[in-house]
Amino acid sequence: MSKQASTGLDGYRQSKRPADWVEHENVPPMWSGVPHQTTIEIVAKGCAEDPYRPVLIIEDGLTITRKDFLDRCQRFAGFLKGKVETGDNVVVMLDNRVEFMIALFGIIANRGVLVSIAPSAQSFDAGHIVSDAQPVAAICGMPQKPIIDGVRTRSDKLQHVIVVDGEEPDGLEAYSRDAEPLDFANAKCQREDVITVYYTSGTSGAPKGCLLHHGWWLRVIDLDTRMFRRGWQDRQLCCLPFYYADPAIQLLTSLVTRGTMVAMRRFSVSRFWDVVNKYDATEILSIASVPALLMKGDPGPSEHDHRIRLAIHAGLPKELHAQMLKRYGFHWHNQYGSTEGGVMSRVPHHLADELVATGTMGTEPPGVFIRVVDDDDEDVAIGQSGEALIGGPDLYKGYLNRPEVTAEANRGGWYHSGDVIRRDERGLLYFVGRKKEIIRRSGENISAAEVEAVLRSHDKVLEVAVIPVPDELRGEEVKAYIQPKPGETAKSFPPEEVIAFCRQSLAAFKLPRYIEYRTQDFERTPSMRVQKKSLIEGKQDLTKGGVWDRETGRFHD
């Protein structure tokens, strides 16, 4: 499987940036951040360089030094030797615990491939991945074992189920205690080896396994390290699930710059600033609704007396941006990233003050190229919305077992992101919406994300989701699900007030036609986004069953 055919992504042409477009300034040269060839080199060198500095601290106090981490990784790799051969897949289904990272590098050092499964997956989603990836081994925690046991027969090759059990970080010791260590300094990895597969929760069709090689990882780490300088006093806070790529990126960038990663078991508003302070975090990486949820939290002294100097966030809510900066005292750089394309765009550091609350996701780092195109892949005019196409070296290697889907996504040598964006006259990029989440109402394109951001900025709102509802007259209508904050209800925050609030920020055609209140949390995708599929498939008629209709001005049963 590591012998992938060319993905066709080499054909992008390096579009010449107009001289008046903004650039990231003071960025050191390409590959000065990581002059390595593989991620295993990063681990080996980073651990040898400063052996007693912690590489990872978990929020409840568990601290792993580099020396200890390397030792555990090398012994687990030694255990896997002979069981995992070059190109073999290994599914990993674990909560946020140290053994996840040990397993990751143990697999990679054997030239195997970590296939990530959400620890909360059930037999349907886990089964899909196991039958698609045909792993030779599965690594899971005790809570996940029944799921793996139930689906293991769906891989003909699956020989080993490795259960992480007992006290962290010793959960793999039952296997690796007596193993002959595999010396990472002499690992035989190749830069083009695929090392991880993450299933992307597409809005339609079954999830696809996105293949990432060492080169993808190195490029993301190099870009990130060059765009933001870190040092020995820096500790990156990880509040995302480990089975996602971001935590491992944070771990590797920490190894490169002699820092430490501080990880939460899971994101929590109430614990967030305590963890930041207790473990002296200096930087935050976040996605999805993290800042919106933080802003809903009660203010406390620890939220401004801390050492955080930057947050990098994908999909920053522009309505909250200025308040976030004021309340917490550091910049939040909006970023555009994806599994396939890595880091595609970020707000340039030197323009951070000026770009607060503009909603821009900045511009491409050096070496990344983005085009904005129409349905015929023709470039649209500045200011017009269109699909983002991504070009550059070391993008993803394709989708597992889906050559035709890969070819379609990569047609013309550019990765078709499915994201609708626009670019302004300074070259700055703005997210409009997912191509499939654009609501088409009477010929107008409405971004669900834009309406959601407005609603989410209201004090009485905890979380929202906006979806299209089929409509005979207008094609589609806008429906908003609102989960009010505890103590608030449809009575204290009636639909009329919702509409009046939206009217201050949104064009009339974007106002929700339907509103449904919820008291329960939304079901979420593994990447913490609201699971809209479950809303859309939740009931036969999305306009009935306690839904308020703006045209009639009342609730319909």
Place this chain on the structure above:
Amino acid sequence: MGVDVGKVGLERDSEEFRVSTARLAQFAEALGDTIEAQRKGRVAHPVFHHVPVMQSMVELLKSATTKFALHGEHDFHFHRAIEPGQRLYTVSKLIGIRPTKAGATLIIRSDIATHDELKVSTQYSTCLVTSEKFAKAAGDPAPDRPVMTPEGEGEPVTIKLSPDQAFRYAEAARDYSPYTLDTEAAGELGFPAPILHGMCTMGIAARAVLGAACQGDARKLFRLGGRFSAPVLMVPGQLLTTRVWFGAVRGARRLVAFETTEMGGELAIKLGFAEVGA
């Protein structure tokens, strides 16, 4: 070779260092600090000024020599206290190289300022590289240290070190030098046991100086320095005794001398000096 004289004049800056109450309190805690304002993290223990400086200082040493450089002397000049909410920027510069009988010394000057350009401190680190012979000096020497001849026994303050003292300091300063934490790594440098960070010894000595001469107020300390003359081995029962002597008043400042001895009677810090508010 071993030491590159051509590197004199080289500068290295550091990324922004933000100061929080929690971090200052952690540092004070690691030094067993008894001064309330420092324990609560309202103001930094004076030796905390070394923390934002450490990386750029070590990077300069690494670019000038491939050999192990021992921190031999340090001289803090305090312009203002470090307090929560400050955003600190450091620039370090290799200002000079001097031949000595034992080899060569590298002199690094580090300046800390806040983001709004208020001066916080200036520090001179003198680091020793052994087995190097040099015909001539390059660049500038470190500033002269104040001269004072202590008279009498001095006021002794003895502090017993906990077995995990080096670990606590490593964590508080983020200085995880292997020879402070690992017997084997210390052995490779010729030490029979891990040695305590020189700056931790200085920090413990500073407690005595602050207590005896500054009424526990770090803002009354203007200068602090000394020579790390013998390693403090992390062996069971290790303790540090600091003696403080009062000297002449010059203008608004009084000169103070101190010495710190370890359990075996070796001088861990000799020719220690401070300038305090008179």
